[in-house]
Amino acid sequence: MVRAANRAAEIGATALQIFCDNPTSWRRRETLPPELQPFRDRLAHHQIASLVIHAPYLVNLAGPDPSLYERSVGLLANELTVAAAYGATMVNVHIGSHRGEGTDAGISRLTAGLQQVFDLAGHDADGVVLVLENSSGSGFGLGSTVAELAAIDAALSKAGLPQDRTGFCLDTAHLWGAGYQISSEAGVNDLMDEFSAAVGIERLRLVHLNDSRSELGSRADRHEHLGAGHIGAAGLGRMLTHPALHAVTYVLETPGMEEGWDAVNLNRAREMAAGRPLAALPPEAFETRRAKSGAPPELGDAANGN
Ligand SMILES: [Zn+2]
Structure with missing residues (x-):
């Protein structure tokens, strides 16, 4: 954790997204990790004010399986309370899948589940915003369209969930897979107009800035280095400079984070935001994933399984 904070500072990041435990397991640590205080000290020292905890991929509040639902409620409540202890500003969670039961049934379950999550977490989770991440639309994934995000937001509001405890995350690779x-x-610009009108731009708290190796509307979700995929620099650059997005936090979920490519992608984000052309990436940029085949899915790819 301390290394993550130092590495973020080294590349000039002002936001950091982490898993607080194993992202593919239901098991959680019983106690807070001993390196928590040094981690928080490093974040404060480096002025990294936006800390996001990414919830495990297993969470699905929208599906019909009662035991999966119960475990998801418990796990997500745990993530929120841990996030508060970490000083995190947000917990990001994939909206989940209705598993063929239909959008309306999925949204009702999701809403009831989130109410339980906040009841269970109580004041221990004060100050943490739960952000719901859009889906690429595969596997009955809820929230792949702005209209569905608006329907979810309306349901949360009707259920009396306080607006300052929830928000949304837009992942650009998921938007692309969903056909935007x-x-x-x-x-x-069109997307932002649509989101502003249907949901409200103040509900958008987080952007996962990723290029995509998948085709537009393919419902697939394979992240790529910024400006090296099908979305490209013009669109991703606009995601960084659109005036409606001035207050959101941006997080990269691009490939090869463990091999130093996050530094390259962060620089590319700066270049795109400044409207400067991007340099071509060397072949090694695309080799890390081939070498790693058989390894756990990279961040984002697992969204499909929900
Ligand atoms: Zn994402």
Whole structure:
């Protein structure tokens, strides 16, 4: 954890997204890790003010399986309370899958589940915003369209969940997989107009800035280095400079984070935001994933399984 904080500072990041425990396991630590205080000290020292905890991929509040639902409630409540202890600003969770039961049934379960999560977490989770991440639409994933995100938000509001405890995350690779033409400035402007009108821009708290190796509307979700995928620099650059997005936190979930490619991608984000052309990436940028085949799915890829 301390190394993550130092590495974020080394590359000039001002936001950090982490898993607080194993992202593919239901098991959670019983106690807070001993390196927590040094970690928080490093974040404060480096002025990394936005800390996001990514919830495990297993969480699905929208599906019909009662035992999976119960475990998801418990796990997510745990993530929220741990997040508060970490000083995190947000917990990010995939909205989940209705598993074929239909959008309305999925949204009702999700809403009831979130009520239980906040009841269970209580004041221990004060100050942490739970952000719901859009889906690429595979596997009955809920929240792949702005209309569905708006329906979810309306359901949360009707259920009396306080607006300051929940929000949304837009993952650009998921938007692309879901069919949003965000490869141009005009496409991003249209999306932001639609989101502002249907949901409200103040509900958007987080952007997962990723390029995509998947085709537009393919419902697939394979992340790529910024400007090296099908979305490209014009659209991703606009995601960084659109005036409606001035207050959101941006997080990269691009490939090869463990091999130093996060530094490269963060620089590319800065170049795109400044409207400068991007350099071509060397072949090694695309080799890390081939070498790693058989390893656990990279962040984002697992969204499909929910
Ligand atoms: Zn994401």
